[in-house]
Amino acid sequence: MSDPETPAAPPAAAAAAIRKIDHLGIAVPDLEAAIAQYEALLGAPCEHIEEVPTEKVRTAFFSVGETHLELLEPTDPASVIGQFIEKRRGGIHHICFEVADLDAVLAEYERRGVRLIDRVARPGARGCRVAFVHPAAAGGVLIELSQKPLG
Ligand code: ZN
Numbered sequence: 001m002s003d004p005e006t007p008a009a010p011p012a013a014a015a016a017a018i019r020k021i022d023h024l025g026i027a028v029p030d031l032e033a034a035i036a037q038y039e040a041l042l043g044a045p046c047e048h049i050e051e052v053p054t055e056k057v058r059t060a061f062f063s064v065g066e067t068h069l070e071l072l073e074p075t076d077p078a079s080v081i082g083q084f085i086e087k088r089r090g091g092i093h094h095i096c097f098e099v100a101d102l103d104a105v106l107a108e109y110e111r112r113g114v115r116l117i118d119r120v121a122r123p124g125a126r127g128c129r130v131a132f133v134h135p136a137a138a139g140g141v142l143i144e145l146s147q148k149p150l151g
Pocket residue numbers: 023024025070094096144
């Protein structure tokens with residue numbers, strides 16, 4: 001009999017396809033103010049600022065060792081990030097896993113019945129392809145999957 005407290009061994013294929021935590025996404029009401037805060041905290045300059053029109057956000061990236069922080073400021077109060085800030089005043093919004101092959105991971109998750117927000121990848125910041133897993137499938141945490149651009 002299976003013990004309900006012990007999760008089944010993870011299928012090797014998808015586990016191997018997840019490389020690392022690429023970044024933590026942090027929603028902020030004022031990107032310039034947050035950049036100044038994080039530059040003071042990290043003692044390092046912001047490395048990349050980019051507007052992502054499809055997500056209605058402006059983003060700023062910092063490196064922290066091998067991973068990154070992504071600050072997200074809404075460009076539209078009705079956007080997902082705008083509503084998050086309205087409700088919670090900001091804070092950690094998502095965790096992003098870097099994957100080697102996003103389409104393969106999405107297909108595998110669908111096969112396993114993992115609840116997805118995106119069945120198909122969409123364009124993200126820094127030229128990545130991204131997709132989101134529903135928080136209901138991850139203990140209440142929004143998970144972003146990201147595949148780096150080729151080359
Ligand atoms: Zn992100």
